[in-house]
Structure formats: C-alpha cells, structure tokens
Amino acid sequence: MEAYILAVLAMAGIYAMLAVSYDLAFGYAGLFSVAHGAFFGIGAYAGALSMLNLGLPFPLALLAGAAAAGLVAAAIALPASRLEGDYLIVGSLAFAVICHELMLNLTEVTRGPMGIPGIPPPSLFGFDFDTPWLQLLVILAVLAVIGLVAWRIAASPYGRVLRALKDDPTALEAAGKSVRRRKLEILTVSAAMAGAAGVTYASYVAFIDPESFIARTSFVIIVATVLGGAGTLWGPAIGALVIWCVPEALRFAGIPATLRGPLNEIVYAALLILIVMLRPEGIAGRRRLRTRTETGTTTTASTTTPAN
Amino acid sequence: MPEVPALRLHGVRKAFGAAVVVHDVSLDIRARATTGLIGPNGAGKTTLFNLVAGVVAPDAGRIEMHGQPLLGLSAAARAARGISRTFQEIRLFPTLTALENVMVACQGNRGERLGTAILRWGIAAADQRRVQARAEELLAAVGLAHLADRLPTELSYGQQKRVGIARALATGQELLLLDEPAAGLDPDAVRDLAALLRRLAGQVGTILLIEHNLELVRELCDEAVFLDAGRVVVAGPPAEVLEDPRVWRAFMGL
Numbered sequence: 001m002e003a004y005i006l007a008v009l010a011m012a013g014i015y016a017m018l019a020v021s022y023d024l025a026f027g028y029a030g031l032f033s034v035a036h037g038a039f040f041g042i043g044a045y046a047g048a049l050s051m052l053n054l055g056l057p058f059p060l061a062l063l064a065g066a067a068a069a070g071l072v073a074a075a076i077a078l079p080a081s082r083l084e085g086d087y088l089i090v091g092s093l094a095f096a097v098i099c100h101e102l103m104l105n106l107t108e109v110t111r112g113p114m115g116i117p118g119i120p121p122p123s124l125f126g127f128d129f130d131t132p133w134l135q136l137l138v139i140l141a142v143l144a145v146i147g148l149v150a151w152r153i154a155a156s157p158y159g160r161v162l163r164a165l166k167d168d169p170t171a172l173e174a175a176g177k178s179v180r181r182r183k184l185e186i187l188t189v190s191a192a193m194a195g196a197a198g199v200t201y202a203s204y205v206a207f208i209d210p211e212s213f214i215a216r217t218s219f220v221i222i223v224a225t226v227l228g229g230a231g232t233l234w235g236p237a238i239g240a241l242v243i244w245c246v247p248e249a250l251r252f253a254g255i256p257a258t259l260r261g262p263l264n265e266i267v268y269a270a271l272l273i274l275i276v277m278l279r280p281e282g283i284a285g286r287r288r289l290r291t292r293t294e295t296g297t298t299t300t301a302s303t304t305t306p307a308n
Numbered sequence: 309m310p311e312v313p314a315l316r317l318h319g320v321r322k323a324f325g326a327a328v329v330v331h332d333v334s335l336d337i338r339a340r341a342t343t344g345l346i347g348p349n350g351a352g353k354t355t356l357f358n359l360v361a362g363v364v365a366p367d368a369g370r371i372e373m374h375g376q377p378l379l380g381l382s383a384a385a386r387a388a389r390g391i392s393r394t395f396q397e398i399r400l401f402p403t404l405t406a407l408e409n410v411m412v413a414c415q416g417n418r419g420e421r422l423g424t425a426i427l428r429w430g431i432a433a434a435d436q437r438r439v440q441a442r443a444e445e446l447l448a449a450v451g452l453a454h455l456a457d458r459l460p461t462e463l464s465y466g467q468q469k470r471v472g473i474a475r476a477l478a479t480g481q482e483l484l485l486l487d488e489p490a491a492g493l494d495p496d497a498v499r500d501l502a503a504l505l506r507r508l509a510g511q512v513g514t515i516l517l518i519e520h521n522l523e524l525v526r527e528l529c530d531e532a533v534f535l536d537a538g539r540v541v542v543a544g545p546p547a548e549v550l551e552d553p554r555v556w557r558a559f560m561g562l
Contacts, residue, residue: 149426156425156432157417157439160404164412167401174361174395175413175479176387177420185422 006132012244013139014201017146019224019236021193024150026222027230028159029186030166032085034218035076035092036194038099039069041213043195044202045103045110048119051203058122062142062199069195074188081183084169096215103210115209119202135204142200143237146193150233153189162186163231216265223272229282238283243268312375314339314483314514315360320369322355329355331538332369337483337531339374342505342515344525344546347535348558353518354396356535357485360516361393362386373483388415390482390513394472394489400460406471407456410443413478446474450504466497473504477512484508486517490524502528522559526550534558 018040025031047065050056056064076095083091103110110116121130122138129138153159161182164172169179202208220243228239247264255263275282313336322330330352337343345353358364360371362383371378378386392413400409411417417439418424419432447453450470460468469489476484489505490498498521505528509515519525525532525546532549534541542552549555 152426152429153422157411157419157436158422158425160408160412161420163403164401167403168399170363171395171399171401172412173383174363174387174393175475176384176392176415177412178382178384189422 003132006136008244008248010132010136010139010204012241013136013143014197014204015221015224015240015244016237017143017197017200018194018221019228019240020143020147020150020233021190021197022221023225023230023233023236024153024162024193025186025190026225027232027236028154028162028166029183031183031187032089033092033187034089034215034222035096035099036190036221037213037215037217037219038096039073039191039194040198040201040217040221041099041103041208041210042072042191043069043198044208044213045116045198046195047199048116048202048208049109051120052116052118058120058124058138058199058203061203062196065199065202066192066196069198070188070192073191074184077184077187081180081187093215096218100210100214103213110210113209113211115207116202117207119206119208121206122200122203139200139204142196146196147233147237149189150193153186154233220268223268226282227271227275229285232282232284232286235282235284242271242283246271311339313337314341314374315516316370316372316375317356317360318370318372320356320359320366320371322352322359322364322366329538330359330366333535333538333540334369335533335540335543337514337516339514341530342509342517342528343531343533344529345516345518345533345535346520346522346525346549346555347541350537351535352538353535354487357393357487357516357518360386360483361391361485387479390480391485392476392479392481392483393485394469394476394487396487396491396518398460398468398472400468400471400475402460405457405459406452406463406467406474407440407443407447409460409471410446410474410478411439413475414439414442415478415480443474443478446477447471449477449507450474451500466493466501469493469501470504473508477508481512482514484512484515486515486519488518488520490519490521498524522550 018036022036025033043065046068047061050064051061080088080091104112121128121135123129129135161177165179165182173179224239224243225236227242228237229235246267247260250260250263250267315337317333317335320330320333333356345356347353355364359366362378362381373389373391401412404412417435419435424431444453444456447456450473452467452470452474455463455467460471463471473489490501493501502524505515529546531543532546533543534549534552534555536558541554542549
C-alpha cells in the first residue's frame with residue numbers, strides 16, 4: 001500500500017512539473033500549445049540516451065534533457081511565434097504528431113515501439129536514489145527547482161509582460177515590448193522544464209516508449225492546468241495531483257480494469273467540462289473580473305470621491 | 309535652415325486590397341508642437357497612425373522621425389524610440405490594474421529580461437521600485453493616483469482613457485499619438501482633458517492627435533491637418549484650416 005501511494009505521488013509530482021511549466025506558456029502568456037507532451041518526450045529520450053550511452057550522471061542528464069527540449073522548442077517557436085490562437089493549436093498538434101512518429105520510426109536511436117529499458121535511477125556522487133521514498137524525494141526536488149524558477153518568472157516584471165501579452169499583444173507591442181521575443185522565450189523555457197520532467201520520468205520508471213508521449217499526454221497536462229487554475233502556478237500542481245488521484249479512486253470503486261482506461265478519459269473530459277462551466281478560473285484561480293453588482297458598487301463609491 | 313520636422317511623411321501610400329486608404333500623403337509635423345489631424349470617418353486618419361506606429365507597413369513612401377527613417381522598424385522598436393500611442397478603443401490590459409497597465413509600458417525595466425527575472429532578484433526588485441514610482445507619478449499626472457489598484461472594468465470610460473494616456477507617456481514621450489482622446493467624454497471631462505493636454509504639450513516632445521471635436525482642435529492645436537479620402541486637403545494654423553470651405557463641406561455636409 002505504501003509503495004502504491006508513493007507511486008501515485010511520484011507521477012503526480014512529475015505531472016505537476018509539466019502542468020506548472022505549461023501554465024507559464026498557457027496560463028500566463030495565453031499560448032495554447034498542445035505539444036507539451038512532445039517536449040516531455042524529447043526530454044525523456046534525451047535524458048535516457050545520455051545516461052545509457054554517454055554515461056552522464058543524473059543531474060547532467062537532467063540539464064541535457066532540458067536543453068534538448070528547449071532547443072527544439074526554440075527552433076519550432078521561431079516560425080511558430082508568428083502563429084496565434086487556433087493556428088498555434090494546429091501547428092503545435094502537427095509538431096506533436098511528427099515527434100511521436102519520429103520516436104516510433106527512428107529505430108536506430110529510439111528503438112521504436114520496443115522502447116528503451118534499463119534506464120538507471122537518479123544518482124548523485126555514486127549514491128543511488130533507488131527506493132520509492134528516495135525517488136519521490138528526487139522528484140520533489142526537481143519540482144521545487146522548476147516551481148522556484150516558474151514563480152520567479154511569474155512574480156517578476158517579466159510575468160506582468162506575459163499577462164499583458166495574453167490580454168492584448170497589439171497593445172503590448174505598442175508599449176515597446178517585442179511580442180515575438182517573449183513568445184519565443186517563454187515557449188523555450190516552458191519546453192525546457194517539460195524536458196527536465198521527462199528526464200525525471202525516464203529515470204523514475206526506468207523504461208520509456210513512444211506511447212507515453214502521445215497527444216493524450218498533452219491533453220492530460222492541459223486538463224490538470226485548467227482544473228487547478230491557469231495562471232496561478234500552484235493551482236496546476238494541485239490539478240496534477242487530482243488528475244492522478246481520480247483514476248485511483250475509480251480503481252477502489254470496484255470498476256473492472258478493462259473499463260478503467262476508457263473511463264479515465266471520460267472522467268477527465270467530464271472534469272474539464274464541469275470546471276469550465278462551474279468555476280472557469282479553476283480550483284486555485286481568483287476571480288479577477290468582478291461581477292456586475294460589485295462593479296456597480298464600486299462605481300457608486302467612486303462618484304462620492306471628488307473627481308480628479 | 310528650416311528646422312527638422314518631428315515627423316515627415318513622404319509619398320506614403322497604403323491600400324487594403326482594392327481600397328486605397330492613404331494616397332501619396334506627404335506631410336511634415338512640426339517638432340514640439342501639437343498637431344490636430346481632422347477628417348471624416350474613413351479619411352485614413354487611424355491608418356496614418358498605424359503607419360507611423362509601425363502596425364501596418366506602407367505600400368510606398370518614406371516615414372522619418374527627426375530625419376531618421378522608421379521603415380523596417382517593428383512597432384515595438386518604434387515605441388522604444390519614443391513613439392507612443394493611445395487607441396480609439398483604449399485597449400487597456402483587462403487583467404492588469406491601472407498601475408500595472410502603466411508599469412508594463414515603462415521602458416528599460418531590467419526585471420523584464422528573462423535571465424534577470426530568474427536569477428538576479430536584487431536588480432529586478434530595484435527596477436521594480438523605480439518603475440512603480442515612475443508609473444505612480446504618471447498616474448498622478450493624469451489625475452488617477454487614487455485609482456491605481458483598480459482594474460480597467462472598475463474605471464469609468466473617461467478614467468480608462470486617462471490610464472491609456474499615462475500608459476503612452478510611460479512608453480515614450482518623443483512623439484505622442486492620441487487617437488480621438490475626447491470621443492465619448494462629457495463636456496466636463498473634455499475640459500479636464502484639454503487642461504491635461506495643454507499641460508503635457510509643455511512637457512513632451514510632439515503631440516499628434518486625431519479629433520472630431522473641432523473646438524478642442526481650435527483650442528489646443530498649433531497646427532491642423534485636414535485629411536479626406538486618404539489625401540491631405542489643407543494644412544496650417546487651426547484658425548485657417550477650420551474656416552476652409554472644404555472642411556466645412558466635409559463636416560457639415562454643405
């Protein structure tokens with residue numbers, strides 16, 4: 001039972017990294033990409049291969065995975081930063097599909113559908129983090145670093161520029177801030193964080209194959225982010241925890257294993273619809289736009305103060 | 309030697325598909341003066357603003373600020389050189405407070421660099437304090453210091469327009485482009501606006517404003533330009549331009 005709970009928490013931690021990093025691009029900058037799962041995969045493969053083939057220690061593999069995902073994202077974002085709204089969704093989906101195909105078919109590198117087994121657990125100065133508790137510790141440490149960087153970005157003046165970018169790119173450009181540069185930067189950083197999550201994941205599960213990085217992966221990240229509250233950082237982390245606990249609840253509800261897979265998808269979709277209908281700002285989201293009555297009160301109040 | 313104009317347009321032309329919106333416009337805007345751009349709807353006034361601000365590129369012609377060519381520079385690069393603007397539809401950032409709307413437009417904030425934001429907390433915090441003080445000063449200049457923490461939806465239309473002006477002042481003050489600052493304001497608010505713009509005229513570089521309120525143009529502007537169907541019809545001192553029969557015909561339907 002203990003190992004089981006630790007495993008759920010470990011996956012929740014890894015998806016919290018993904019949701020938090022996705023929130024920077026989606027929740028703050030308003031960039032609706034569906035390629036986050038692909039960057040997760042690029043990081044996982046780069047990390048796994050650099051550990052197995054180059055013998056890199058885990059911390060360096062972590063950086064290698066982040067760098068690989070970040071570089072690919074930067075290369076993709078150069079043209080993609082011209083895309084907006086629906087076009088960015090379609091463009092990023094195409095990219096995600098291409099990535100999945102490459103993972104399947106570049107068999108000399110990725111071994112295709114056979115996947116890459118035997119990825120070593122995290123180690124530091126010869127000490128292996130090979131028990132469930134130690135692995136969870138590593139995941140939480142990586143999550144803490146990603147969370148700290150994301151918090152700095154979001155809370156700094158840079159985060160304010162990102163929120164303005166989401167609100168009105170034309171007005172931001174008129175205020176002297178290059179929209180393309182910000183899009184490029186935040187897509188790169190967000191992807192690099194997903195890459196680090198990928199390395200952590202590869203090292204945790206010890207085996208990766210292309211099926212872990214399909215469009216569904218991106219979809220789960222998006223659900224976690226929206227559910228938790230886009231644009232809040234810690235909300236998406238909570239969303240990731242919820243997303244990993246709900247299927248486990250189904251397990252205990254006595255639903256047969258053959259039904260649980262498809263039922264998961266239905267539950268995710270239902271959660272997404274419910275949250276969008278009932279609490280669009282998410283679990284942690286704060287209502288920033290006041291309701292009509294509140295605005296009315298404010299207007300009345302401000303007329304009593306002398307104008308100017 | 310004639311002085312170099314703040315803004316020079318030479319043979320500027322812009323068409324959207326078959327519709328030619330700006331026809332070979334050549335125009336000098338006098339430095340350190342307030343110029344009013346008037347004309348009926350569809351005359352190409354806002355398109356002219358967009359051409360100067362770099363939002364749209366001209367099909368032909370040159371645009372220079374203080375003798376330096378602007379073509380090829382992005383809107384952000386032009387803003388960084390001191391060309392700032394307000395929008396007819398205001399376009400404040402709806403999820404940012406009034407103060408944040410102004411702060412985000414301040415230039416040279418090192419905390420807005422990604423690396424500094426992540427790693428150099430001290431610098432980011434110092435610049436944040438500096439920029440906040442500057443933004444508070446500008447909000448006070450437009451008379452909104454007491455509403456700094458309000459969201460745009462909690463402000464009246466006239467107050468939102470003032471935040472827009474403060475945001476433009478934060479962006480740059482070399483050339484201020486104001487798109488219909490008085491539109492939608494009641495007479496009291498127009499009077500306040502006139503007082504504000506007169507104050508600004510002594511402080512900022514050059515002001516170019518689009519306005520339908522001809523009384524305001526007469527009162528505020530050193531120069532007026534009448535634009536009709538994408539062409540400059542008459543330009544000169546407001547008293548003369550506003551008495552021109554062609555202007556009367558356009559505005560009165562005579």
